[in-house]
Amino acid sequence: MFKISKSDYVLGVKCPNAIWFKKLRKDLQPEFNTALLEQGNAVGALARSKYPDGVHITDLPWERSAVLNTQRAIDNNAPYIYEATMATSTGEYCAVDILKNNNDGTWDIIEVKSTTKPHDYHYIDISFQKYVFSKCGLQIRDCWILTLNPEYVRHGELDAQELFIAHDASAEMQSMETVASEVERIRNILNGPELGIAISKAKCNKFYECSYKNHCWRNVPPYSVFDAFKVALADEIYAEYGPDLANVPADQYVRQMRSGDIEAFLSNQEICNPDILRQ
């Protein structure tokens, strides 16, 4: 049985090839970005000071002890639990940045981000967290994404209360039924054979630029239909003619390009017929 973490889930929602590569093609793994991790850790520590006196679960999220220590903190009615971790009996698991005790039998999930506003995939990430914790029996009331306040100006010591803004995530989150069916879809992908690679400008840049592009886009020329055309049209042209601009009928598409790209497009086709531009 494959274990599914929150980053696995986001990757699986983005692209079936990507989750398959992550779990089953260890030879393709991109380099780990430690600078990003350190930045996230520093922001996470600052965010914890906004919600003081919590219990910090320091075990790694895939360790059984993380779940046991989280359960102990819940039983002890801790006001906040940092890196609270739960795992379902079917193999989905995650750590929540800050679990807030509402003292009425319900808990809030607070996801900390080092961006200045929430992004699409943050809502998908927090939906999975709610799914895991709910499935483990915890009653989740509200979910929040905590981002940096772009208007914060430091005067002396950092003020964690002013440094962060909490965004109510509820309206943008996936329903628990959607998460359940996405988890099932991801498991079916992982239990099946390796799929043919299907690239697209929309998908490969969805949420963030995919780290498997070096592999999947290896046959795309340095200047291709993906550079010359906007997202939806680029994918449409790619499906019809492939990535190479030399195969794209100039008279049909040249007017739909950004003006700065027209010269490169025509020179790529080894033609430079000014009549095309006058048509």
Ligand code: SF4
């Ligand atoms: S590069 Fe595109 S096709 Fe390849 S894994 Fe990433 S999103 Fe999927």
